[in-house]
Amino acid sequence: MSDTPAPDPSDSEKPASPLPEAASDSQEPPKKSRRDFLLGIGAGLNVVAGAMIGIPIVGFALSSFFRKKEFDWIALGPSEKYPQGQTRLATFKNPLMREWAGETAQMPCWVRHDTSGDFTVFDIHCTHLGCPVRWFQESKLFMCPCHGGVYYEDGSRASGPPPRGLYQIKHEVREDGMLYIYAGDIPSLANQSV
Numbered sequence: 001m002s003d004t005p006a007p008d009p010s011d012s013e014k015p016a017s018p019l020p021e022a023a024s025d026s027q028e029p030p031k032k033s034r035r036d037f038l039l040g041i042g043a044g045l046n047v048v049a050g051a052m053i054g055i056p057i058v059g060f061a062l063s064s065f066f067r068k069k070e071f072d073w074i075a076l077g078p079s080e081k082y083p084q085g086q087t088r089l090a091t092f093k094n095p096l097m098r099e100w101a102g103e104t105a106q107m108p109c110w111v112r113h114d115t116s117g118d119f120t121v122f123d124i125h126c127t128h129l130g131c132p133v134r135w136f137q138e139s140k141l142f143m144c145p146c147h148g149g150v151y152y153e154d155g156s157r158a159s160g161p162p163p164r165g166l167y168q169i170k171h172e173v174r175e176d177g178m179l180y181i182y183a184g185d186i187p188s189l190a191n192q193s194v
């Protein structure tokens with residue numbers, strides 16, 4: 001006869017004991033909720049939007065520190081290209097423009113080669129509101145098509161709303177016979193190349 005006690009029939013009805021809670025936590029990382037996911041997306045979009053607005057503003061604020069110089073020497077071609085006693089239109093590439101500016105980087109100016117052999121280079125912009133002036137050889141006048149401003153052949157004001165004569169552009173004829181101008185920004189009272 002054995003001393004082993006008979007199994008209690010009520011034990012088979014008890015459920016298997018679950019794993020300790022701490023052990024199950026260490027194996028499965030906590031799942032992120034849908035709300036956390038959407039919050040993360042929202043925060044990311046805020047960062048992108050902030051960068052899109054902030055970077056151009058900061059760039060504009062700092063641009064003056066990195067801006068190229070406002071004027072530079074530019075060749076306008078051989079001086080013989082401009083006959084004595086004539087005023088001719090010339091164009092040059094603005095040194096301030098970016099590569100992608102294309103045709104808009106081309107700036108016109110008027111080159112006067114007078115009968116005494118001296119050159120004068122005029123900025124093409126009317127000193128009233130900046131329209132390009134045209135030269136009329138017959139009348140020897142510069143005229144502005146916008147509001148009727150008129151200038152004499154030496155660029156001084158003749159009539160109309162312009163408050164002063166045309167701006168002149170510093171220039172020189174070098175030993176190689178090339179005409180150079182010191183040009184860049186559109187001249188103004190605060191920003192003249194002469």
Ligand code: FES
Nearest residue numbers: 126128129144149
């Ligand atoms: S812009 Fe030339 S007269 Fe006004």
